[in-house]
Amino acid sequence: MDSAVARERVLDAAGTLFYGRGIQSVGMDEIRTASGVSLKRLYALFPAKDQLVEAYLERRDTAWRGRLAQHVEQRADPTERILAVFDHLHRWFGEPGFRGCAWINAYGELGASSARVAAQARAHKSAFREYLGTLVADAGLPERLAGQLALLAEGAMVTAGIFHTGEPALQAREAAAELVAAARS
């Protein structure tokens, strides 16, 4: 098996397991079983669990933000693009296996003990906030709106994760529309 393929399989397995059950609850042995990559090779690719966790969060970050951008780009109208963020959240919340935001969960679990995990959570949230900033700017709306929208989105992720329902996305979308309208007047 190619080394790149093995790496991919490990990251796939680790991604599913870490996200679904939490990081500390998943052992390296289980990742080996799920990925079909031997322990020896696994440790050749990722010399320690920390590094696998880091790679997991990194890869998920680009995938998550990529999917979001892809969804938003289907809309042309600047205001609709802002609201499309919440539509995307709604779709995400409804996916099978949805269990909240991976970075919020990882931060809650390891933020206090791992500076790397904490930094990655901050980086991911900053990037998301930054992205909202560009959407808001493109719509000619005041910058401070982006922070407010980010709070709505974060709140929706947390609430949807805990209650296993997509409704928070709809509430957040509605609130976002009202804030946009208020900012415009």
Add this chain to the structure above:
Amino acid sequence: MDSAVARERVLDAAGTLFYGRGIQSVGMDEIRTASGVSLKRLYALFPAKDQLVEAYLERRDTAWRGRLAQHVEQRADPTERILAVFDHLHRWFGEPGFRGCAWINAYGELGASSARVAAQARAHKSAFREYLGTLVADAGLPERLAGQLALLAEGAMVTAGIFHTGEPALQAREAAAELVAAARS
């Protein structure tokens, strides 16, 4: 030492440690050392770690919501009472040792493996949401506003926890005021 006193000391120590470092990262031995209560007695009071975790979250729930209500009750005007929730968050975020919402963190860490923890997170968040509902109703505002305010508050907690700053509370307060104004017109 009285049994009630020992219980109190254990819960104090466990509260500080669990909240500050996460639940799985804190061993029973450390709680014994921090509380000064022997392991034997600790296990007589809480036959398993799960039960101590449960008691920790339960006690924190009543304390947290009690403090919130106490702060809100200092205001008479119904609209100001709603905004006082966010003032309270701001004060809380600035406290030393603040590390986000204990239930969001616990859910991220154990929500997938412990049905009890998941249920307690839901109960706490439901109670908070319910409380916002009464404030909104007292102000003669539409019920759906409560859900939106809850999302802002949750988002502020998450963001403040990850970035160690109180600013999200101010942003959320501002957004809340705008949503209240929008709902009234």
Add this chain to the structure above:
DNA sequence: TACTCTAGAGAACGGTCGTTCTCAGTTCAA
């Protein structure tokens, strides 16, 4: 075929942690 190298399976190691047990000291009733 015989040799070498690689890689996988899983046993083994060392440490941690939840939980229980031992033992010595203390209290207190008779």
Add this chain to the structure above:
DNA sequence: TTGAACTGAGAACGACCGTTCTCTAGAGTA
């Protein structure tokens, strides 16, 4: 004073987990 019951300190136990090691089988090569 004696003995029974309790208590605390911490050792011990058993399970788990991250990481390393061993052993064996197979592939490639001369």
